[in-house]
Every structure is written in structure tokens, then in C-alpha cells.
Amino acid sequence: xxHFHPYLQALGGGVLIGxxxxxxxxxxxxxxxxSGIAAGALFPGKDGSTEDRSWRWAFLAGLVVMxxxxxxxxxxxxxxxxPWGTLALAGLLVGFGTVMGSGCTSGHGVCGLGRRxxxxxxxxxxxxxxxxxxxxxAKYAHL
Numbered sequence: 001x002x003h004f005h006p007y008l009q010a011l012g013g014g015v016l017i018g019x020x021x022x023x024x025x026x027x028x029x030x031x032x033x034x035s036g037i038a039a040g041a042l043f044p045g046k047d048g049s050t051e052d053r054s055w056r057w058a059f060l061a062g063l064v065v066m067x068x069x070x071x072x073x074x075x076x077x078x079x080x081x082x083p084w085g086t087l088a089l090a091g092l093l094v095g096f097g098t099v100m101g102s103g104c105t106s107g108h109g110v111c112g113l114g115r116r117x118x119x120x121x122x123x124x125x126x127x128x129x130x131x132x133x134x135x136x137x138a139k140y141a142h143l
Contacts, residue, residue: 004074009074017106017110018110020032021106021110021111021114024059025111028055030055031107031111031112031115032106032107032110032111033103033104033106033107033108033111034063034104034106034107035095035098035103035104035106035107036103036104036107037056037059037060038056038060040052040053040056041053041056041057041060097127101123101126101127102119102123103120103123105124105127107120108120108123108124108127109124109127109128112124
């Protein structure tokens with residue numbers, strides 16, 4: 001299975017993300033926004049409901065476990081070999097953007113667009129456009 005074409009791996013991943021999002025919405029009535037799921041697991045609301053935190057931790061554990069299994073089963077992606085400081089700064093900027101945008105790519109791009117949310121459309125166009133511009137500048141501007 002390590003000889004799957006990368007496009008087929010991406011297609012399979014996209015199908016699984018869509019299926020997982022639909023299953024979570026259909027079964028628990030919850031939107032699959034990873035940042036919101038993680039925030040609710042780490043920092044429970046005022047009620048601190050154990051049941052609400054349980055499904056969140058199970059979902060996050062599933063992401064990690066299945067990511068590990070997929071890495072063993074399929075060809076892992078290439079390592080970018082970026083310095084740890086750059087990765088940490090990028091992570092903080094993504095976290096800041098997630099808070100500012102009231103959600104992440106999975107919440108807005110996958111679930112919000114599927115629910116025909118105008119707010120999610122604006123958020124998705126904004127972060128995709130910013131990503132495209134960043135790649136263009138980094139690749140072609142030679143700053």
C-alpha cells in the first residue's frame with residue numbers, strides 16, 4: 001500500500017475527513033472544528049461536563065492513532081526540515097488566526113461550507129487567499 005499515488009492518498013484523506021465530519025454531525029450534532037474540539041477538551045466550559053469532554057478526547061486520540069497507523073501503512077509526507085523556532089511561530093500564528101476567525105479550516109472550510117454558512121465562506125476565502133499569497137511571496141518574491 002505504500003505505492004498509492006499521492007493524489008489517491010489525498011483523495012482518500014479528503015473522503016475520510018468528509019465522512020468523519022458527517023458522522024460527528026449526524027451522531028452528536030457537533031461540528032468537526034478541530035480547534036474547538038481541542039479547546040473544549042483542554043479547557044472545559046463552565047459546566048465542565050465529563051460527557052462533553054469524553055467525546056472530544058476520543059476524537060483527538062483517534063486523530064493521533066490513525067495518523068500513526070496511516071504513517072506506517074502509507075508513504076509519509078516529506079519532512080520540511082524547518083527550524084523549531086519557525087514551526088513554533090507558525091503554530092502560534094495559526095492559533096491566533098483560529099481565535100480571530102472563530103474557527104479553523106476544518107470548522108469553516110469543511111463543515112461551515114457544507115452547511116452553507118456565509119460567515120464560513122468569508123473565512124475560508126480569507127484564509128485560503130492569505131495562504132496563496134504567502135506561498136507566492138515566499139516562492140517568487142525572494143525576500
